[in-house]
Amino acid sequence: MTDELNEPLGLNEPLEPRPARRRGARAKSLVAAALLCGAGGAALLLSSRDPRAGQPIVVARIETVEPPSAPASAPAERAAVTEEDKRADEIxxxxxxxxxxxxxxxxxxxxxxxxxxxxxxHTALAPAPDKRLVEKGRSGPLPKIGADGAKPMEVYARPTTISARLPAGAPRVALVVGGVGLNAQLTASAIDELPGAVTLALAPYGADPESVAAKARDRGHEILLQAPMEPYDYPRENPGPHTLLTTRGAGLEDLHWLMSRFSGYIGVVNYLGAQFTADETALTPTLTDIAGRGLLYLDDGTSPRSLVSSLAPRLALTAARADVAIDAGASGEALEKALTQIEALARRNGQAIVAAGALPQTMTRLTRFARELERKGIALVPLSALASRIEDKEARAGKWK
Known part of the structure; x- marks a missing residue:
């Protein structure tokens, strides 16, 4: 049974014949299409107005890339050089x-x-020599008391200044370093490295003691004349030319030669002299002359038989005695013990005086000791500050250390 439902769709539709196309028409169509495409391409080229139109073209992606930066250290180094130059000029x-x-x-x-x-x-010291305080001697200029009463021990002394960081009534220590002027290297170290408040004792020998004295005072150090005196085993142990001898009696020629070697000193300190300072006949005229010239005297404390303590008050001599004398051959342990003793004495008595030598084995430690005193609550002062105290408070009462 065949009907519209059972027959394949469209199989029974009558076929209509298609009109045949002519070859010429198809060719014309293709030609027309080609012409249109060519015309379009030409129009595109003309519209772009690119002078390189028609040439080979490579298409590439363009990206923005930051230029490589200079090494980070380069600008810093250049800036550092500039800053270093400025700092050098400032320094x-x-x-x-x-x-x-x-x-x-x-x-x-x-x-x-x-x-x-x-x-x-730097603490400025009064210029030396002061014409008021100089007289002509046989061997050279000698110190004297001025017509106005001015004394070398006062005029040439270093002013005493106590740090505001220290409490009122802080203990005081005076450090006297002797032997300056004998060795160029040690002399330079003593003058330049020790604080200005340290008093320096200059030997009367050397090529130019006046120059050494001037340099020391320029650095703020008050100075002493270190006078060689007769020891017990003289002449086997000979302190040097013009040593003060007991055999010279009341003669002052050697003392005046020593005094004329340089100027600007506040007083005299003995070098050796155990024999001389124990002889009243020889010692008395020496101390009398020192006092009459407005100078003070320091006993270095090495001789327990020294008579200076008993003679000074009645001669109106401003004097002091070292509480601790650091031996020239002191070992490291002995030196530390001595420095500890100085601190203890200063705290107990309110003041202490120490005498030491400018020696290689002691200079570094003495410098550190002097610079550490303030941190420990102790004031470093010049000898003149303590010697004047003794003269004012004890010598007038017939007492002396």
Whole structure:
């Protein structure tokens, strides 16, 4: 049974014949399409107006890339050089104007490795020699009391200044370092490295003791004349030319030769002299002359038989005695013991005087000791500060240390 539902769809539709196309028409169509495409391409090229139109073209992606930066250290180094130059100029100017002592490792130029000591400002001392305080002697100029009553021990002394960081009534220590002027290196160390409040005792020998005295005072140190005196085993132990001898009696020629070697000192301290300071006949005229010239006297404390303590008050001599004398051959342990003793004495008595020598084995430790005193609550003062105290409070009462 065949009907519209059971017959395949469209199988029974009558076929209509398609009109045949002519080959010429199809060819024309293809040509027309080609012309249209060519015209479109030409129009595109003309519209772009690109002078390179028709040439080979490579298409590439363009990205924005930051230019490589210079090494980070380069600008910093250039800036650092500029800053270093500025700092060097500033340091040079500060050093020139301030007088601050600067030590550079290896002699480096500013601003190389530095050790800058700012622990103290230079304390100006009165110019020396002061014409009021000089008289002509046979061997050279000698100190004297001025017509106006001015005394060398007062005029040439270093002013006493106590740090505001220390409490009122703080213990005081005077450090006297002798033997300065004999060895160039040790002399330079004593003058430059020790604080200005340290009193220096200069030997009367050497090529130019006047120059050494001037340099020491320029650095703020008050100075003493270290006078050689006769020891018990003289002449086997000979202190040097013009040693004060008991055999010379009341003669003062040697003393005056020693006094004429340099100027600006506040007093005299013995070098050796156990025999001489125990002889009243020889010692009395010497101390009398020292007192009459407005000078003070320091006994270095090495001889228990010294008569200075009994003679000074009645001769109106301003004098002092070292509480501790550091032996020239002291070992490290002995030196530390002596320094500890000084601190204890200063705290107990309110003051202490120590005498030491400018020796290689002691200089470094003495310098550190002197610079540490303030931190320990103790004031470092020049000898003149304590000698005047003794003269005022004890010598007038017939007492002396």
């Amino acid at each position: 040079a100017d500060i050093e020139k104007r301030s007088g601050v002592k600067v030590t550079r490792i290896g002699g480096a130029e500013p601003p190389g490795a530095l050790i800058i000591r700012l622990d103290e400002q």
